[in-house]
Amino acid sequence: MTRRYAFLGPAGSFSEEALLTLGLPDLEPVPCLSIDEVFVAVANGWADSGIVPIENSVEGSVNATLDALAFDEADLMIRGETVLDVRQALIAAPGVAMKDITAVTSHPQAVAQCRGWLTEHLPGRPVIAANSTSEAVQRAVAEPGIAAVGTLLAADLYGGHVLRKSIQDYAGNQTRFVVIGRGVSAHTGHDKTTLALFIHHDQPGALLMILSEFAYGGINLTKIQSRPTKRQLGQYMFFVDLEGHLEDPAVDLALKCLRLKLRQVKVLGSYRKA
Amino acid sequence: MTRRYAFLGPAGSFSEEALLTLGLPDLEPVPCLSIDEVFVAVANGWADSGIVPIENSVEGSVNATLDALAFDEADLMIRGETVLDVRQALIAAPGVAMKDITAVTSHPQAVAQCRGWLTEHLPGRPVIAANSTSEAVQRAVAEPGIAAVGTLLAADLYGGHVLRKSIQDYAGNQTRFVVIGRGVSAHTGHDKTTLALFIHHDQPGALLMILSEFAYGGINLTKIQSRPTKRQLGQYMFFVDLEGHLEDPAVDLALKCLRLKLRQVKVLGSYRKA
Numbered sequence: 448m449t450r451r452y453a454f455l456g457p458a459g460s461f462s463e464e465a466l467l468t469l470g471l472p473d474l475e476p477v478p479c480l481s482i483d484e485v486f487v488a489v490a491n492g493w494a495d496s497g498i499v500p501i502e503n504s505v506e507g508s509v510n511a512t513l514d515a516l517a518f519d520e521a522d523l524m525i526r527g528e529t530v531l532d533v534r535q536a537l538i539a540a541p542g543v544a545m546k547d548i549t550a551v552t553s554h555p556q557a558v559a560q561c562r563g564w565l566t567e568h569l570p571g572r573p574v575i576a577a578n579s580t581s582e583a584v585q586r587a588v589a590e591p592g593i594a595a596v597g598t599l600l601a602a603d604l605y606g607g608h609v610l611r612k613s614i615q616d617y618a619g620n621q622t623r624f625v626v627i628g629r630g631v632s633a634h635t636g637h638d639k640t641t642l643a644l645f646i647h648h649d650q651p652g653a654l655l656m657i658l659s660e661f662a663y664g665g666i667n668l669t670k671i672q673s674r675p676t677k678r679q680l681g682q683y684m685f686f687v688d689l690e691g692h693l694e695d696p697a698v699d700l701a702l703k704c705l706r707l708k709l710r711q712v713k714v715l716g717s718y719r720k721a
Numbered sequence: 722m723t724r725r726y727a728f729l730g731p732a733g734s735f736s737e738e739a740l741l742t743l744g745l746p747d748l749e750p751v752p753c754l755s756i757d758e759v760f761v762a763v764a765n766g767w768a769d770s771g772i773v774p775i776e777n778s779v780e781g782s783v784n785a786t787l788d789a790l791a792f793d794e795a796d797l798m799i800r801g802e803t804v805l806d807v808r809q810a811l812i813a814a815p816g817v818a819m820k821d822i823t824a825v826t827s828h829p830q831a832v833a834q835c836r837g838w839l840t841e842h843l844p845g846r847p848v849i850a851a852n853s854t855s856e857a858v859q860r861a862v863a864e865p866g867i868a869a870v871g872t873l874l875a876a877d878l879y880g881g882h883v884l885r886k887s888i889q890d891y892a893g894n895q896t897r898f899v900v901i902g903r904g905v906s907a908h909t910g911h912d913k914t915t916l917a918l919f920i921h922h923d924q925p926g927a928l929l930m931i932l933s934e935f936a937y938g939g940i941n942l943t944k945i946q947s948r949p950t951k952r953q954l955g956q957y958m959f960f961v962d963l964e965g966h967l968e969d970p971a972v973d974l975a976l977k978c979l980r981l982k983l984r985q986v987k988v989l990g991s992y993r994k995a
Contacts, residue, residue: 480836481833481836504949507781507782507783507784507787507948508781508782509781510781513781554829554850555828555829555830555850555851555852555853556829556830558852559755562754562755574852576828576829576850576851576852576856577829577850578829578832578848578850579829582850651936651941652936654932654942654945655929655932655933655936658928658929658932659929662925662926662929667925668928670947671928671945671946671947672945672946672947673944673945673946674781675778
């Protein structure tokens with residue numbers, strides 16, 4: 448049966464690259480214009496699942512994703528995760544060599560990630576802004592002489608010739624993507640649980656108590672981040688990733704204790720670790 | 722005496738707007754192409770101080786700034802902070818009305834922030850990508866009929882006519898900027914201290930201990946964030962904002978205790994709260 452996966456588009460984006468790493472058979476990718484739109488598509492049943500970025504090693508957490516998980520009323524959950532090496536490629540029309548390049552085009556953020564390389568290898572070439580790396584690759588294929596910064600997937604989709612596979616300045620750039628859908632994934636023994644913890648207003652020592660509960664259960668936290676709730680200035684909440692599944696007795700006990708003391712404990716997913 | 726302030730440019734950017742809110746006399750703004758370049762400009766003495774974004778209410782922490790503060794060898798420090806309401810304006814050439822607009826131009830990120838408004842009020846207009854909101858405003862002024870999404874400061878600088886002052890979809894979008902320079906700012910009694918805490922590898926319970934030290938001193942934390950050190954996979958560090966100044970006895974004691982137990986305690990600044 449074909450499964451429709453909503454992703455942050457357009458076609459050829461890093462989100463689509465991440466989707467393809469999942470190796471799913473009979474996949475129908477559904478491109479969306481924003482992270483919120485991916486959540487809407489899954490919540491309304493236009494797609495069976497979705498895939499969105501949640502954390503980048505250089506840029507940090509993707510708050511649009513964290514907030515959609517924490518505040519949306521559809522209560523979609525993280526069902527799985529995958530980590531992608533972010534590689535910006537230099538792409539041109541077939542037959543075009545480095546020496547023929549007269550201008551560079553891409554999304555300004557992608558250009559910024561490769562600025563050092565471009566200054567060294569293509570000095571003085573004007574930079575033409577594009578609305579997305581995919582749009583840039585399409586333009587490069589149509590106009591020989593213009594090179595695009597974009598994904599290998601986009602080069603493949605639009606018939607571009609890859610001049611260099613990896614030109615981003617920052618080595619080790621990785622993005623973690625999460626698959627969103629309904630319900631908690633099955634226990635595998637190598638799981639991770641993501642929580643949004645809302646504390647009562649003016650509750651000093653809340654984080655200390657939270658950490659003590661997890662320490663008592665021997666539960667390892669892999670990420671913790673405080674964040675304003677945006678409902679009221681100065682009101683904070685915490686996003687926590689921990690090792691273990693909701694069905695593990697220690698995790699279950701810690702959550703029972705936290706539910707007695709906090710304003711809200713929202714499970715954002717329990718899923719197999721990447 | 723004129724003081725040179727490096728900021729994330731180009732001229733007319735949100736960073737320059739933030740700089741102007743500081744109300745400094747005899748200010749010479751020095752535009753830079755990236756956050757790293759602002760740090761380099763100050764470290765090398767090309768500018769006396771710098772101003773960079775550190776946290777946005779929608780996008781989250783600006784990791785390029787956190788990392789430059791934590792890892793750069795120049796040991797620049799946060800000397801102050803300011804919070805700016807982020808407002809995207811709709812700007813055109815003088816004499817152009819809403820009904821005359823045939824296309825919209827801006828940095829793709831700025832367009833994304835206003836997508837709902839643009840869909841409702843300017844449906845069907847093609848979107849032309851620009852390398853920055855300032856470049857977009859200059860183009861709008863030069864080509865009547867094209868409207869730009871950009872800052873009020875850019876409209877003022879380039880002679881644009883402001884059609885709407887605030888068209889971003891997300892209300893309450895704020896960015897916190899920090900002033901960077903050398904040394905710790907003077908004690909004012911309304912201060913904040915920012916720390917980077919590096920734990921030893923495989924040190925379970927480190928965060929619990931850290932929070933206990935601050936709790937013992939009655940020190941209030943306003944932000945805490947874990948983050949990979951990027952030196953080695955799985956090695957974490959913490960960024961902490963606390964209320965108080967390095968010279969406060971309780972803060973001094975907590976740092977002395979933490980220095981005995983952690984791999985490194987790096988003070989990123991002690992400065993007056995915004």
